[in-house]
Amino acid sequence: MPHTIAEKILAFRSGAREVFPGExxxxxxxxxxxxxxxGLVIKHFRAIGSEKVFDPAKxxxxxxHRVPAExxxxxxxxxxxxxxxxxxxxxxxxxxxxGICHQVMVENGHVRPGELILGTDSHTTSYGCLAAASTGxxxxxxxxxxxxxxxxxxxxxxxxxxxxxxFKPGVTPKDLILYLLGRLTARGADYKAIEFYGTxxxxxxxxxxxxxxxxxxxxxxxxxxxxxxxxxxKYLESRMKEDYTPFAADPDAEYTERHIIDASELTPQIAKPxxxxxxxxxxxxxxxxxxxxxxxxxxxxxxDDLEQAAAVLENKQVSRSVxxxxxxxxxxxxxxxxxxxxxxxxxxxxxxxxxxxxxxCLGAHQGILAxxxxxxxxxxxxFKGRMGSTEAEVYLSSPIVAATAAxxxxxxxxxxxx
Amino acid sequence: MENKKLKGTVFKYGDQVDTDVIIPARYCTSYHPExxxxxxxxxxxxxxxxxxxxxxxxxxxxNFGCGSSRENAPIAIRGAGASCVIAKSFARIFYRNxxxxxxxxxxxxxxxxxIEDGDEVEVDPATGTITNLSGHGSWQxxxxxxxxxxxIDAGGLVxxxxxxxxxxxx
Numbered sequence: 368m369p370h371t372i373a374e375k376i377l378a379f380r381s382g383a384r385e386v387f388p389g390e391x392x393x394x395x396x397x398x399x400x401x402x403x404x405x406g407l408v409i410k411h412f413r414a415i416g417s418e419k420v421f422d423p424a425k426x427x428x429x430x431x432h433r434v435p436a437e438x439x440x441x442x443x444x445x446x447x448x449x450x451x452x453x454x455x456x457x458x459x460x461x462x463x464x465x466g467i468c469h470q471v472m473v474e475n476g477h478v479r480p481g482e483l484i485l486g487t488d489s490h491t492t493s494y495g496c497l498a499a500a501s502t503g504x505x506x507x508x509x510x511x512x513x514x515x516x517x518x519x520x521x522x523x524x525x526x527x528x529x530x531x532x533x534f535k536p537g538v539t540p541k542d543l544i545l546y547l548l549g550r551l552t553a554r555g556a557d558y559k560a561i562e563f564y565g566t567x568x569x570x571x572x573x574x575x576x577x578x579x580x581x582x583x584x585x586x587x588x589x590x591x592x593x594x595x596x597x598x599x600x601k602y603l604e605s606r607m608k609e610d611y612t613p614f615a616a617d618p619d620a621e622y623t624e625r626h627i628i629d630a631s632e633l634t635p636q637i638a639k640p641x642x643x644x645x646x647x648x649x650x651x652x653x654x655x656x657x658x659x660x661x662x663x664x665x666x667x668x669x670x671d672d673l674e675q676a677a678a679v680l681e682n683k684q685v686s687r688s689v690x691x692x693x694x695x696x697x698x699x700x701x702x703x704x705x706x707x708x709x710x711x712x713x714x715x716x717x718x719x720x721x722x723x724x725x726x727x728c729l730g731a732h733q734g735i736l737a738x739x740x741x742x743x744x745x746x747x748x749x750f751k752g753r754m755g756s757t758e759a760e761v762y763l764s765s766p767i768v769a770a771t772a773a774x775x776x777x778x779x780x781x782x783x784x785x
Numbered sequence: 786m787e788n789k790k791l792k793g794t795v796f797k798y799g800d801q802v803d804t805d806v807i808i809p810a811r812y813c814t815s816y817h818p819e820x821x822x823x824x825x826x827x828x829x830x831x832x833x834x835x836x837x838x839x840x841x842x843x844x845x846x847x848n849f850g851c852g853s854s855r856e857n858a859p860i861a862i863r864g865a866g867a868s869c870v871i872a873k874s875f876a877r878i879f880y881r882n883x884x885x886x887x888x889x890x891x892x893x894x895x896x897x898x899x900i901e902d903g904d905e906v907e908v909d910p911a912t913g914t915i916t917n918l919s920g921h922g923s924w925q926x927x928x929x930x931x932x933x934x935x936x937i938d939a940g941g942l943v944x945x946x947x948x949x950x951x952x953x954x955x
Contacts (some may be wrong), residue, residue, distance in 0.1 A: 386821060391932050407816045409854065416942050418949065433814070440814035475788055489854040489878060505856040505882035506816075511946045519932055554848040558877050587851065589877055729810040729853070750805040750852060752828035 371525040371618030373560035373590050376500040376614055380483040388524040388623075393517050398425050399476055400486035402468040403432040404506050406444035408487060411453050411510030422457050422468050428452060429461035429468040429476050434724045436463075460551055466697025466723035469493040469665045473577065476606040480595045480613035490665055495580035496573050496594040497603065498613050500560070500603035503584065504666035523589045524623035525560040525616075526551075530567040532631035537782040539675070540575035541667055541745065541765035543567070545566060545636035546583040547628070549646030557587030559623065562616060567630040568593060573602040574669040581666050582747050585643040589697065635782055638763035641751040648783055649768060653780035656688075660741040660773040661754075663694025663721070664728045667745035672766040674703050676710040679770035679783065685717035686776035692734050694721045720772075730754045736761075743772045791868040791889065792918075793841035795895060796833060797902035798826075800846035804858040804879065807850065813857045818864025821857055827866040829887050839866040842908065844900050845873065850879020859883040869908055869917060871926070873897050887941035891915065891926035899924065 368385055370378070378385050381392040401408050405428050412420075420426060428448060432664050437441035445463075452460040462522055465471050469490055472478050480498035485491065487509045496503035503519070530543065548555075561583050570577070576593040583591030593599075595613030603609070635649040662668075662676050673695060685691045693713050695701040699724055704710050713720060727734030728746040736759035744754070749761035762778065771779045796951060804929035808821055825887065826833040843862065849872040852856060857883050871928035882891045889910045896915045899907060904919035913921040929937060939945035 387950075391930055404855075410816065411943055415946050415950070434861060438814055444814070487854060503854040503878050505854055505878060505885055506882060507856060507885040507942050511885075511942050514946055514950065554852060554874065554876075557848060557874065586877060587848065728950065730805075731810050746804070748803075750803045752806050752809050755811075757828045 369619045369621070370653065371524055371560065371616045371620045371622070372562055372594060372614050373500050376483050377520065377522050382452045384720070384729050387504050387680070388522050390522045391519055392522060392585040394517055394520050396425070396481055396485045396512065396518065397479070398427060398481035398484045399509060399512055400427045400468060400472055400484065400488070400491065401509055402428070402488060403430055403441065403446045405451070406485050407506040408509045408513065410448060410514050411507045414452050415510055415514045417514040418433045420457070420513045420657055423456045423458065424627050425473060427455050427459040428457060429465055429471040430463050431467045432725045432729065432732045434463035434515045434722065440565060441558070441716070442769055444630045448631045449665035464681055464698055466667045467668065467725060469581065470696040470700070473497060474697055477610040479607065479749070480599060481611055483510055485509070485518060489584050490581050490750065491580040492584045492591045493577050495590060495592040495664060498592060498599055500592060501747035502589050510699050521558065523560045525562055525620070526624045526626070526677050527622040528554055528561055528563050528626045528628065529565040530630050531565040531627045532583055533695045534567070534630050534633060538633050538635060538768055539765045539767060540571050540578045542636045543630065544556065544579050545638055545646050545763065548582065548638065548644045549636070550673055551586050552641060553585060553587065554643040555586045556583065558589055559587070560590040560592065561588045563593045565721060569596060569598070572598060572671070574671050577669065578666055585747060597713065635765060637768070637778065638749055640749050640760040640762065643748060644761070649778070650780050652762065652778045654678070655762070655778045656741065657772050657777055658688065658740040659690045659692065659734060659736065660769050661694070661727055661734060661742060661746060662769050663696065663726065664746040665696065667766050668694055668696030670700050670703050671698070672745065676770035677709040679767055680716040680718070680774065681712050683716055683774050687774045689773050691716070691718040691773040692721055692727065693718045694726045697723050743769050743778060745769050790907055791840060791867055792907045793838065794905050795842050795900055795901065795904045796830070796837065797904060798829065798843070798845045801828060801848050801851055802845050803852035804850055804855050805852055805952050808861040813902065814857055816857060816860065821861035822864035823953070825861040834865055837865050837867060840868045841866060842906050843870045844872070844897055845870065846897060847874045847933050851874050851876035853932040854878045856882045858887065859886050859888045864887045869910065871908070871914050872894055884936055885942035893924050893926040893938065896924035896926070903922070
């Protein structure tokens with residue numbers, strides 16, 4: 368039988384010859400990731416009564432959500448995690464210095480094409496940018512995986528999204544995924560896998576593919592996968608030996624839905640409060656006054672994102688009425704941005720640069736909004752109360768749109784080519 | 786499993802109730818039900834936590850629990866005293882988390898349409914039968930696959946894995 372990429376990976380990891388959508392299988396993941404919530408995973412792991420994790424080499428723990436610790440409670444949780452990784456010989460522990468968990472995973476060779484990876488974070492779908500099948504689970508579930516090395520999974524149906532053509536100047540993968548969210552809605556891919564194809568996707572670098580797979584979760588997707596190609600190989604060359612096994616979908620694989628998008632017709636997009644699928648073309652949100660702009664996050668905190676935003680801000684000043692927060696996705700991106708002079712441009716324009724991490728994206732610290740304030744962010748969620756007050760509003764956009772807004776103090780009606 | 790019927794007053798909400806409104810991140814430094822309970826659904830309905838009584842039932846539309854994978858969300862709902870959630874559909878991670886921590890969830894689109902805020906409803910978790918005691922109507926929730934029912938019957942995943950590992954040791 369012909370199969371999709373998700374079906375092939377799940378068959379391989381469950382030891383079956385083939386698996387079919389709807390089937391419940393027991394799979395053995397290649398890697399598992401937890402961030403600050405490893406504290407809760409540890410608690411459940413102890414409750415299960417296991418003494419040793421199934422395989423310390425397969426567990427990766429980067430701290431990123433509340434770094435450096437914003438409260439005594441978080442400090443205690445971080446401490447317990449540091450003690451646990453020592454006790455269990457978990458070598459792939461990245462303390463607060465390293466960056467956002469998903470970026471750390473992809474950057475440091477923990478994600479290989481064809482792998483099945485689980486993480487206690489909803490945006491674990493991001494690793495599809497390297498042709499892996501990866502998805503988010505809860506803390507109790509992770510404790511069970513740490514104890515047994517196994518998980519039950521339902522084999523998902525797959526949606527095929529084909530995108531062809533060239534983006535107009537100023538249009539980015541973020542605009543594409545926002546457009547798709549508006550079209551498919553926040554439940555459009557619930558329990559399903561997404562595979563991306565087409566000439567546009569082939570020309571998007573791993574960074575932009577990361578953005579697509581990351582935000583596919585906002586459509587409910589279980590997996591979001593860009594098939595392995597020359598771009599994936601190029602990205603991985605410096606990071607690992609080529610001893611991985613990518614899976615390709617069979618040409619006549621069965622898809623539950625097919626969408627074909629013309630990228631050349633796309634314009635910059637905005638998600639309005641308080642829903643991720645409340646998406647409109649930039650023009651329809653133009654003129655809305657903004658108090659804070661956030662550029663960064665696992666969605667848009669990579670070097671090309673920062674470069675594009677800095678180019679817009681070069682020789683310009685952030686509006687006196689706007690606080691611009693810039694958060695590089697990882698330490699390595701931060702260093703690269705300094706070397707390329709990007710951070711200088713941000714600082715000269717009047718930005719505040721925060722340490723790599725999740726920062727204000729989830730409203731834990733570093734840029735909480737007051738009632739009545741509005742934020743334009745390159746992050747992935749705009750739910751009510753997400754970034755602080757329930758009477759604040761969060762809009763989502765690309766880094767180019769966000770940087771433009773920071774200068775003029777309101778959502779622009781167009782972006783300048785950079 | 787204890788075959789005990791659940792009975793309570795309904796708190797009805799709409800579609801896409803996300804985990805950020807179920808329990809905002811500002812409270813997620815705690816995993817204790819008692820800490821989370823008083824803030825449950827605060828950003829959606831600030832009166833919920835003070836009005837909810839032990840056994841009450843949350844009824845909602847599509848994609849309940851979408852967004853963050855935070856397990857604090859079903860913990861907060863259970864901690865607040867709600868006995869179960871009935872919805873048209875659940876987001877993937879919330880669905881798993883609820884089963885894993887032992888919060889009963891029922892998928893029953895027709896029941897959601899037939900139940901109003903404030904109705905008295907009875908649920909038999911063993912059979913999935915939902916009865917509206919205030920109005921007319923009785924509905925059947927979708928049943929769980931046997932593999933998942935086993936986890937539910939063990940009271941959640943911790944109990945299930947303990948049992949399984951215990952078996953494996955013998």
